[in-house]
Amino acid sequence: MTTAGEPRRTLVAGVGNIFLGDDGFGVETVRSLGRLDPAALPPGTELMDAGIRGVHLAYRLLEGYRTLVLVDLVSRGGPPGTLRTIDVGPEPPEVRRAPGPLDTHAMDPATVLGLLHDLHAGAGGTLPEAVYVVGCEPGDASEGIGLTEPVARAVETAAGLVLDLLRRPAAVTRRH
Numbered sequence: 422m423t424t425a426g427e428p429r430r431t432l433v434a435g436v437g438n439i440f441l442g443d444d445g446f447g448v449e450t451v452r453s454l455g456r457l458d459p460a461a462l463p464p465g466t467e468l469m470d471a472g473i474r475g476v477h478l479a480y481r482l483l484e485g486y487r488t489l490v491l492v493d494l495v496s497r498g499g500p501p502g503t504l505r506t507i508d509v510g511p512e513p514p515e516v517r518r519a520p521g522p523l524d525t526h527a528m529d530p531a532t533v534l535g536l537l538h539d540l541h542a543g544a545g546g547t548l549p550e551a552v553y554v555v556g557c558e559p560g561d562a563s564e565g566i567g568l569t570e571p572v573a574r575a576v577e578t579a580a581g582l583v584l585d586l587l588r589r590p591a592a593v594t595r596r597h
Contacts, residue, residue, distance in 0.1 A: 429487035431463065432549075433583055434471040434478055436493040443501070443559040443572045446579075447492035448472055450555070453580045463587050482549060489549040490583055495556025502571030503558040506582055510552060555582050 435451030437444040451468050462468075465487075471478040482489060495505050557579060560569035568576070 429465050430485060431466045431488040431490070431587060432469060432482065432486045433466065433490045433492065433587070434469040436471050436473075436475070436478070436491055438473050440564065440566060442561045442563055442565050443557075443568050444494055444562045445566075445568060446494055446557045446559070446572050446576065449568060449573075449576050450492045450579045450583070453576050454583060457580075461584070466587055486549050488551045488587075489553070490586055491552070491554045492579060492583065493554065493556055494559045494562065495554060496559055499558040500571070501558050501560030501569060502575040504575055504579055504582060505554075505556045505558075506586065507554040507556065508551075509554055553586050555579050555586070 433451060433454060435447035435449070437447040439445035439448055448470050451470055454462070455468050467486075469478065469481065495507070497503075497505065557572055557575050560572050567573075
């Protein structure tokens with residue numbers, strides 16, 4: 422719980438593997454946000470290059486963030502570079518992977534959120550009240566470094582979408 426006058430903590434996490442082409446989109450978008458003047462980000466906003474460290478991200482989220490914005494690829498069959506903003510909400514994803522060995526290098530946002538809820542049930546901590554995904558349709562996520570042209574062009578626009586989300590009243594005030 423934050424006290425009066427204290428900013429609510431928000432985490433913006435770039436997810437993906439920079440060695441798999443367009444899968445580095447989330448990381449590149451967070452890097453772009455990191456190059457901004459710090460005053461451009463609302464107070465209490467933290468940026469994280471989560472990369473492929475989904476377990477680390479899930480544990481960090483137990484530290485008490487009000488809002489989580491995940492930036493990652495979202496494949497829905499559209500043209501490469503197409504951006505989507507998804508309001509995931511605070512509930513765990515309905516579709517969960519079957520129990521078994523945890524592959525920490527293949528954790529998509531739904532898996533991270535599922536793990537977060539499992540960790541919360543076992544260890545406590547505070548879950549985010551609002552969860553958003555800013556996603557980009559991939560062009561090529563095969564082995565190789567660097568984004569395809571349409572995905573690279575989408576990075577700055579995605580950074581703007583993240584800033585818009587962070588400036589929404591719901592992202593900085595408590596929902597009742």
